[in-house]
Amino acid sequence: MSRQALVLSMTSEPPLVLDIDGTLTDDAGRLDSRTFPYLQAWNAPVVLATGKAFPYPVTLCHYLGIELTVIAENGGVVLADGQVSYQGDRERAQAAADAFVERGGDLGWDGFDDVNEWRRTEVAVDLSADEDLLRTVAAEFDLEVVDTGYAYHLKTPGVEKGDGLGVVASSLGRSPSEFVAIGDSENDVSTFRAAGTAYAVANADAAARDAADVVVDGSYFDGTASVLGSLGST
Numbered sequence: 001m002s003r004q005a006l007v008l009s010m011t012s013e014p015p016l017v018l019d020i021d022g023t024l025t026d027d028a029g030r031l032d033s034r035t036f037p038y039l040q041a042w043n044a045p046v047v048l049a050t051g052k053a054f055p056y057p058v059t060l061c062h063y064l065g066i067e068l069t070v071i072a073e074n075g076g077v078v079l080a081d082g083q084v085s086y087q088g089d090r091e092r093a094q095a096a097a098d099a100f101v102e103r104g105g106d107l108g109w110d111g112f113d114d115v116n117e118w119r120r121t122e123v124a125v126d127l128s129a130d131e132d133l134l135r136t137v138a139a140e141f142d143l144e145v146v147d148t149g150y151a152y153h154l155k156t157p158g159v160e161k162g163d164g165l166g167v168v169a170s171s172l173g174r175s176p177s178e179f180v181a182i183g184d185s186e187n188d189v190s191t192f193r194a195a196g197t198a199y200a201v202a203n204a205d206a207a208a209r210d211a212a213d214v215v216v217d218g219s220y221f222d223g224t225a226s227v228l229g230s231l232g233s234t
């Protein structure tokens, strides 16, 4: 390796794939304002990979002023290089959600349901819902339930954030293994497996902790900031 390449490899920042809830937020679910300076200064691609419906990470990218490279709905929606793709069966998830409600379940969103209004590939249910009934109905519809710590997601099996990372990485001319992942819950496990190095923040659930290469001491954005601070060249 030439001296210049060596210096570059020592100082260049890796591409990132970042979960949002529990990772870029504080313990009250609010976006940590330090997200802005950290991500705006990052000298490599930043991919937001979330269980949230598509408009949320897109909007965050807009206001951060970063490229729209987004994995939403747990891998159900992927946007990279101006191309959007959808995986997963919202109609089946909706039929299961309707059956859940018919049997006395409650999706738990009072008033305007901004959680599902723009959701294209799955249905999300509040954590106050009857989990046993939800899992029973999901199985009858050949769907799975993923608990992110923020919601239950009624989703098509096999649709995962980690597959979305494959799509995004190839559109960027990168390999998923070049990415550093940070996350906090079971919906990040597939990302952790696909990425080169995976960090779980201290508030992460057992599945994310087990799948991570490193569990950091800090919780929420404090943990994320410690990883970004150790990797960043700036």
Ligand SMILES: O=C(O)COP(=O)(O)O
Binding pocket: 019, 020, 021, 022, 049, 050, 051, 052, 053, 148, 149, 150, 151, 152, 185, 187
């Ligand atoms: O939408 C959720 O339930 C969790 O979102 P996250 O994947 O950004 O943590």
Ligand SMILES: [Mg+2]
Binding pocket: 019, 020, 021, 022, 023, 148, 183, 184, 185
């Ligand atoms: Mg999360």
